[in-house]
Amino acid sequence: MLARHHDPIVAIATAPGRGAVGIVRVSGKGLAALVQALCGRTLKPREATYLPFRDAQGQAIDQGLALYFPGPHSYTGEDVLELQAHGGPVVLQLLLARCLEAGAATDPATGQPCLPGLRVAQPGEFTERAFLNDKIDLAQAEAIADLIDASTEAAARSASRSLTGAFSAEIHTLRDALIHLRMLVEATLDFPEEEIDFLRKADAHGQLSNLQQTLASVMQRARQGALLREGIKVVIAGQPNAGKSSLLNALAGAELAIVTPIAGTTRDKVQQTIQIEGVPLHIIDTAGLRDSEDEVERIGIARAWDEIAGADAVLFLHDLSRQDAMEYIAAEAEIASALAQKLPQTIPVIDVWNKLDRAPAAAAIAAEGAGQAETRRGVWLSARTGEGLDGLRRILLEVAGWQSAPEGLYIARARHIEALRAVSAHLQEAADQLQAQGPALDLLAEELRLAQNALSAITGEFSSDDLLGVIFSSFCIGK
Template sequence: MSWSDRQSPIVAVATAPGRGAVGIVRVSGRGVAPLAQALTGRTLLPRVATYGPFLDADGQAIDHGLALYFPGPHSYTGEDVLELQGHGGPVVLQLLVARCLTAAAAPDAATGRPVLPGLRLAQPGEFTERAFLNDKIDLAQAEAIADLIDASTEAAARSATRSLGGAFSHEVNALRDGLIHLRMLVEATLDFPEEEIDFLEKANARGKLDGLQAALQGVMRQARQGALLREGLQVVLAGQPNAGKSSLLNALAGAELAIVTPIAGTTRDKVSETIQIEGVPLKVIDTAGLRADHETSDEVERIGMARSWEAIGQADAVLFLHDLSRMAEPAYAAADAEIAQRLGEALAGASTVIHVFNKADAVATEAVATHLAAPPAPAGQAVALSARTGEGLDSLRQRLLDMAGWQHQTEGLFMARQRHVQALGEAAEHLALAQAHAAQQDGALDLLAEELRLSHDALGRITGAFSADDLLGEIFSRFCIGK
């Protein structure tokens, strides 16, 4: 988007599509007051809700509602903002948007110029982008707005609210301030070598670097937790037909989502449901039963199995179900071993496999213990349960959270994204190199200064202090129109 496009006034419906009790049309730009006058027939007081008609070109009411005028810079975007809050019918809202566009293009009675030149429809996320560009919020706070809207759990919503309030930005800015101080000392030493300042000793550079690295690691731990709250985990249920995958999905979800019958091959395609455990969202996918390729001639079942392996390849975790009631059958045990081998080849360490021994209620306790201790289940990666009775489900939920690295704490967490985690990791890598240069006897101050600069830049990308236009376009294009 060009700079002139970012300067032009914009208008959009700011409420969700469809019918509702209230609908909002929002206008943002410089010099919005004359448009407010044309639409309402009166001069609006700043930040005061005024009830009345919204007028068409002939002075007839399109709707009646509240009009609010927020002169810049004391507004959401930092520009003049007008909000028309009327009834939430889509036709009425589109009429109001169209009226805003025609009124803006009409000549002003006093000057003869357009009332609000260049008014156009807003692009997705453009109101929030303007708030960022006008220094009302930083980039991490802008992303938190979208995360708050998209939050799928209460914990995620609370964490997004903390990020929107600046909790995450405060941590990042504190790190950046420490880096700025270090960079100032290093570059001053480079600029005035004749002063013979023993930088490493007198400025305690190593101590400051160690402190910054420790603080950065703490922020990274919190960011990973926040990213987990936002992104969640994709968990795939895999195993032979009739191992109890659909029953386990229903048990985890607490609802009859998948059809369960004794007939092998009942599930032919993927069935998914998003659940939450301690506020962490998990997308659980039930897949078609897996067999050796030579065991089926059913084309539909072959397609279902192919989709199962595709889902497995994209999973964060795989729950490999074993039917304890059939483990003593040689053919069944051989097929399980073959599937386990193929799982290892398909995942190549990218995902974690948890071996779930189902139908524990149907066999003796001694048999359960024997299978838990034997291959293919490595120590710590196996759990026995009964999807029918619910026994062992809590242990599985706990295992999933532990595998994800969840620290069982939501208070004080802020929302983060994978790009934030990556930027923090990059900053930590450059700090580690800076520590190595600082430890050298010859000083290597020029290399130390460069690593500090790169670490500083990486942190700046989180809050938007250093952001390319293509990054901004990628972020804000994912927002809804009107926000």
Template sequence: MLATDSDPIVAIATAPGRGGIGVVRISCGRAGDGAATALMQALCGQMLVARHASYVPFLDAGGNALDRGIALNFPAPHSYTGEHVLELQGHGGPIVLQLVLQRCLEAGKPFGLRLAEPGEFTRRAFLNDKLDLAQAEAVADLIEASTEAAARSAGRSLEGAFSRAIHALVDDVIGLRMLVEATLDFPEEEIDFLEAADARGKLAHIRERLADVLGDARQGALLREGLSVVLAGQPNVGKSSLLNALAGAELAIVTPIAGTTRDKVTQTIQIEGIPLHIIDTAGLRETEDEVERIGIARTWGEIERADVVLHLLDARAGVTGEDTAIAARFPGGVPVVRVLNKTDLTEMAPSVNRLSINGDADVCEVRLSAKKSEGIDLLRAELLRIAGWQAGTESVYLARERHLIALRAAQEHLALAAGHAEQGNHALDLFAEELRLAQEALNSITGEFTSDDLLGVIFSRFCIGK
């Protein structure tokens, strides 16, 4: 534990700006009960009953009231951080909150009270075993959730659903490791350990459970991050109309004049609770207009960063040479959906078709009318398919990219372990090592095996006061 992790800390825990209520939070760190007692007397003029709301004045150094509100005393270890915690809940004006904060720092100076860093209260909760690392991250995810589904999933992670799934996997891996390593300690035994202990069956069961957890984590990551969807194509193929149709609002200007959209227009929408960051871009064409050329350059930049590209074409013209040239510049590895728009001006009906182009048997073509909102649901369904979303996933918990990386690493180590298992007893040492590495990867998710550098990165992204 770093020395600064035991300092008394204080911060305004409510968002900046004016509000009905503002909260100043103190965690007393190593100073403990002595600091809590002194601060209660200095700030409130009295001792506070544990876990009891008291209506008191918040006093300045001269004993005059800066504000009046609710004071709460949470003695260690029964608090959010596991340390003595005091909360002052007063009026939410920025000036009065700053006055109370400065008074706290003044009163706590003998104990080394300082301003908290971003996420430091939750970091204390993790270091004091009030939360594991996955739960601590879920606190920030719950605050930042942009959809109802994401908030529900973050809540499940905070309650420990994700952590319990990881701990169950770790317990299974440990059980198998014990069997393997016990056998390594008695090499003179001539029994076939792998058969006698059903090690292969146990490993297959672990790998199956890990695959299920990874699938749920992928869905949870989608709820947290969403997809970046770029609308690209020639001018006047209906990109802005499609943005408006997907968003259900007139967000982008739509005119028959080519080059109307000269810079990106971004809107976040939800499909099945998944945030989709839809980016309408400038039409791709050769132009002498300097402003439009800048917009087109930015379009290609957005395409490079996209999770999905919707390549819009005019259904009346079909695939032109210009469209083929545009498609040839799309980056490899990024899913592309060909969207034939303006079907209302043709004999085409809205539909989804799988095409084989240059040996690629899974190019999707969606025919629709953005203006008439016909076929929009087909496109939404295709975006969900690309995202890998499965319906009926109420039990999904929120996950981060680092969780996915750790789960995939564990999956790879278990696959290697399975390969060693096929070689029989003479490869048990390699089998055991891959199991150990898989366990470390899983433990990094909940924080049982985590570097201080990683903790610094995670908690620095929290808001002040949390």
């Protein structure tokens, strides 16, 4: 534990701006003297007390509720004091300054500062204290931030399940089974002449196979949970006036982008996050792709290609009303060629044939392809009337990799997926060793040890200070 982890900390624990209630939170060891200085009295544990909050001269800053949580029965595991006042920014800043002032002031009973070393908390430091004091594990700590940042109801519910320990319980079940198998393998190292029969009788192969099957199930659920958290980035691309902005508006259900018959209306990206079955999709409308003499439009087109390059999926929008125009067909071929060159094959391109309401007979022409690859998905729709939008939504879910949400889905992060992949790789190496003739049991034991370390990194039982710094720095101050 770093030296700063022993410092008492204080911060405003509510969001910036005005509100009905604002909270200033203090955490540290031995807050009794500070409580007396701030509240003018002792407080009963876990009982709200209505009283004035006074400055050093005895003048009331505000009146509100004070709550005292003696450690270890608190959020951080340390003593915690919460001052709940009116949520004006100035009031909360005055209370924060008063806490720092009172902490440095001399306690008449001891002649020492009331709370020496009290400082303003860094982002996420309260939750970091909770982790370091074993109130929560690392996956639960991350779930707190995910719950706050959730962009859909499904993501919020999944983050809540992770916060209660659902994901951690799955990891602990895997870890316990892995530890049991490690003990079995390492015990055989002391009996080299009987090791193979010993492992066979203990069904080490069956235990390892069951571990891999359980891990596969956890990975599948974790991928779905990560999808709920992250979503995917979908870029709408195509020629000017193909209906890109209209499609964005139709998917979002709001007039977000300006729609006119004038080519080049959209000159910069317009982004909106929508949800389909709880999965967040970050839809980006871009400038029409064409050669242009307008400097501003050229910048917008360059930015469009930048967005396309970073997309998880691209909606290539085609205008059914212009399918017979030779100039339009040639431009389509150029865009298709550029997409093929600039995008990896792993990034799906979905052909969207728009303006079905203006050219209902053109669907058959569009189906012939215009260079469409056999593996490319396609959908025919009208962004103006909404016809065919449900089909596009279904395709987007398929592209995202979403399956019907299993019961009790938990939130997960990219680092969790990477850790589970590492576990899977180590278990496969272990299985290969176990199946080989004359297996090297020391190598088998090492692969199992590495698999356990990768699992433990998810819950923070095996982690570095650098990892903790990255995770908690993304939290808000006061949390």
